[in-house]
Amino acid sequence: MPSERAARVAESLLKSAETLGRASTATEVRTAVKDGLLGLEYHLDTLAQELARDPAAPGAFEPALRGRAEKVEATLRELLVAAWAMLALNDEQLGTLERARALAKQLRAVEHDEVKLVFDQLLAPQGID
Numbered sequence: 001m002p003s004e005r006a007a008r009v010a011e012s013l014l015k016s017a018e019t020l021g022r023a024s025t026a027t028e029v030r031t032a033v034k035d036g037l038l039g040l041e042y043h044l045d046t047l048a049q050e051l052a053r054d055p056a057a058p059g060a061f062e063p064a065l066r067g068r069a070e071k072v073e074a075t076l077r078e079l080l081v082a083a084w085a086m087l088a089l090n091d092e093q094l095g096t097l098e099r100a101r102a103l104a105k106q107l108r109a110v111e112h113d114e115v116k117l118v119f120d121q122l123l124a125p126q127g128i129d
Contacts, residue, residue: 011039013114017107020100026091029100033083036107040083043114044076062124068117075110079103 016036023029051069053060061069086099094100 011042013039013043013107013111016040017104017111020107021104023097023100026094029094029097030087030091032100033086033103037080037083040076040080040107044073044080047073047076047114061121065117065121065124068113068120072110072113072117075106075113079106079110082106 013036016032016039019035020029020032023032047069050061051066051073055061055063055066082103086094086103089099
């Protein structure tokens with residue numbers, strides 16, 4: 001009986017980007033995308049929950065940061081759709097690695113934006129209560 005590959009969830013978008021960037025075959029790209037999907041969904045869900053909070057609630061995004069948070073959320077959604085679409089591609093299409101490199105670059109960028117947003121929120125007045 002063939003053993004199933006244990007799920008390797010990459011919670012870090014940067015880790016997902018690094019794994020995807022190192023992929024050199026269609027199979028490696030597909031595995032890297034699958035491993036990164038749950039982490040990408042986690043980041044999106046967490047940010048969406050924060051944005052759904054009452055803006056007047058303690059710890060809610062500062063009004064000046066809310067627009068940035070919404071942009072990060074939109075980018076995460078777009079990347080999730082792009083990642084799922086990559087899984088529908090055939091091996092020849094994935095084997096060119098062009099899409100994988102582009103997705104890795106986008107993951108790095110959104111990770112940077114998300115981390116900067118979190119630090120700016122924490123450093124804002126009333127950010128740490």
